[in-house]
Amino acid sequence: MKILIYSPLFYPSIGGLETIISTSAYEFTHQGHEVKLISQTPATDSKKFPFEVIRQPKIRQVLKLTQWCDIYLQGCVSLKGLWPLMFISKPLVITHQTWYRSLDGSMNWQNRLKHMVTHFATNISASHALAKSIPAASSVIPNSYSEDIFYEMPEVYRSQELVFLGRLVSDKGVNLLIEALAQLKKMGLTPKLTIIGSGPEESKLRQQAKDLEITKQVNFAGIKVEYELVKLLNSHQIMVVPSIWDEPFGIVALEGIACGCVVVGSEGGGLKDAIGPCGVTFPNANVERLTHIIFDLLSHPEKLTVYREKAGAHLADHTSKAVAAAYLKILERLI
Known part of the structure; x- marks a missing residue:
């Protein structure tokens, strides 16, 4: 399966969504799938990934990548990243990791548009509360943690x-x-x-x-x-x-x-x-x-x-x- 991930923020940017997208891309690759990732975050070092990262691509590159993929996956709804699907029909999958609303619960026009987009996507939410917050149907798949880093140390006294x-x-x-x-x-x-x-x-x-x-x-x-x-x-x-x-x-x-x-x-x-x-x-x-x-x-x-x-x-x-x-x-x- 060819998976194209669109994530405006990615390494070296650090945050919860960036970590979730990175972990997913690693695991998809490890399980035998082809992964390419589009990001608007410029690189500041030469870190290598087991999947291709295309940073700040031009319009022609984005269209070519969209044509290549079997699945177009977004980390949260990114309105700026949806335009290729207006020209090339591909299954859109969105993983929802945050609320599309202001802190006071109100919604601006961008958030209303993001809610509208969910009707045209296959939605995956990190929690049941997130799934209930969007108008379209959504599967619930929780987030993972770094099990290679966080584990019990029996030798440490829990004092x-x-x-x-x-x-x-x-x-x-x-x-x-x-x-x-x-x-x-x-x-x-x-x-x-x-x-x-x-x-x-x-x-x-x-x-x-x-x-x-x-x-x-x-x-x-x-x-x-x-x-x-x-x-x-x-x-x-x-x-x-x-x-x-x-x-x-x-x-x-x-x-x-x-x-x-x-x-x-x-x-x-x-x-x-x-x-x-x-x-x-x-x-x-x-x-x-x-x-x-x-x-x-x-x-x-x-x-x-x-x-x-x-x-x-x-x-x-x-x-x-x-x-x-x-x-x-x-x-x-x-x-």
Whole structure:
């Protein structure tokens, strides 16, 4: 099968969608299919890929590539990338990884047009919430995580209680977690919290911890990657993902689960799909419920064991190979 992927952003650009597209392209190639990828991101180094990457192609190149392929796959709806299909008819497949709406829920004309496009495509959504957000029918195939990077280290003692991993921005709700920590202190529990990441809200969060007199319980660990990150996650019992906004999916939850953490996360959007049976969800921005859940888990550590026992089966559906196979099953039916 010849698969042409259109992804405006790609390496060296770094982001969730870029990672998902790259992983898919690698796996499609590994499973014996021909893959070519169009991107508008210029190269800044000489990194090689097992598939051809065509950057900023001219119109004639795009038409030639569209003629070549059996499947035209887009990472989210890209209006600028649809024009070749007006001249050359090919099956359009779109993988939906985010909402087509503004933060306040409103939709501009571009988002309305993107919704219209879904009626003419085979749609694949990363979560059930995303599938429900578009007007056309959509299959649900979850995202994968990097199983070669994130895994349990039995030699690491799981001595710490709470960990957050992500950018320190207001949407991620770290302030709610710090508030919950202060409430737990009043209830007689003083768990330690490790905050992994950086961002514009860091100074406010540090001040909040100071104002609540819990600075000794909060460790701002900064950015950690690969082995150092995985080892740190393995030393914690519970990962908290307290996003205020509705996460489209939540690969970070899979990474935490793979490292042996039980995940507590907000239930809006697709994060609950990523957590599955390996943790507990709470209403977005509900500090009281978040506090109660953490208190319950720390007070009854046997519950953590029950959630961890379900990790293997849950993660099996989120390996790169399993997710790619699910995609290919749909793509092969189209041709």
